[in-house]
Amino acid sequence: MSADIRPLSFGELLDRSFALYRGNFLALALICLIPGLIPIPFTLFLRQPAGAVPTINSIWPLMARIYAFVIANSMVQFVAQAAVIFAVSEIYLGRTIGVGEAFRRVGKRWTSLFNLWISIMIRCIGCGLTIIGIFFIPSLLLSYSFALPVVLFEALPVGQALKRSRLLTKGQRGNIFLTFLLMLVISWALALAATTPFNVL
Numbered sequence: 650m651s652a653d654i655r656p657l658s659f660g661e662l663l664d665r666s667f668a669l670y671r672g673n674f675l676a677l678a679l680i681c682l683i684p685g686l687i688p689i690p691f692t693l694f695l696r697q698p699a700g701a702v703p704t705i706n707s708i709w710p711l712m713a714r715i716y717a718f719v720i721a722n723s724m725v726q727f728v729a730q731a732a733v734i735f736a737v738s739e740i741y742l743g744r745t746i747g748v749g750e751a752f753r754r755v756g757k758r759w760t761s762l763f764n765l766w767i768s769i770m771i772r773c774i775g776c777g778l779t780i781i782g783i784f785f786i787p788s789l790l791l792s793y794s795f796a797l798p799v800v801l802f803e804a805l806p807v808g809q810a811l812k813r814s815r816l817l818t819k820g821q822r823g824n825i826f827l828t829f830l831l832m833l834v835i836s837w838a839l840a841l842a843a844t845t846p847f848n849v850l
Contacts, residue, residue, distance in 0.1 A: 659824045663831070673740050679748045680736055684729040691718055720770070727766050727797075731755045734798055754801075761800050764807045769793055791822040794829075 670677055732751040739746040755762065772789055776782035796814035799805055805813060818825060 659827065662824075662828070669737065669740060673736075676746075676748060677733060677736060680732045680751055681729050683748070683752075684725045684732075687725050691721070723770070724763075724766055727762065728752075728755055731758070731762055731797060731801060734801055738802070758801055758804075761804075761807065762797075765796055765800050765810065768807050768811065769796070787826075788822070791825050791829075792818050794818060794825050 732748075732755050735754045736746050736748075736751045769790075772793075773786050776786045776789060792815045793811055794814065795817045796807075796810045799810040799813050799817075800807065803810070803813070
């Protein structure tokens with residue numbers, strides 16, 4: 650794909666995204682799959698014996714394990730997203746990049762990525778401490794949706810990256826929300842298609 654660096658309409662963005670992912674499905678799928686395998690063994694610690702009824706004494710350790718799993722899984726997905734961003738940028742510019750190289754580049758930015766992840770998590774948890782604040786979490790995540798690419802490519806400190814992301818997403822958060830919504834629907838459809846044959850059996 651030849652590089653065409655200019656603002657794209659929502660339709661153009663979707664069209665090019667689908668074309669890019671179709672043409673490089675295996676590499677991008679592996680980048681997402683490899684980190685996704687890491688949390689799977691830890692789901693064993695979340696299982697309850699069949700027919701077991703949670704008690705007051707057992708519910709808190711279970712909740713602690715669930716929260717720990719969610720936080721660890723979000724970090725893994727954050728790393729996978731960073732690797733995908735690196736890979737997509739190289740492919741869009743007409744260059745090739747392997748799965749290992751994408752993760753190596755993420756490793757070089759590990760400290761900044763971890764700080765960014767912590768900063769966003771703290772803000773989301775802070776909003777979630779109040780009932781009213783919970784409703785601001787989606788808006789917060791939309792405003793910070795460009796922070797990861799900014800940290801990766803512009804190498805700005807986390808605070809400046811968050812400010813720049815708010816500036817870049819201003820006036821575009823509706824389209825960003827629709828893009829995330831479409832990705833979620835596609836993910837659900839693929840998951841349903843993959844699991845339905847097993848459910849029938």
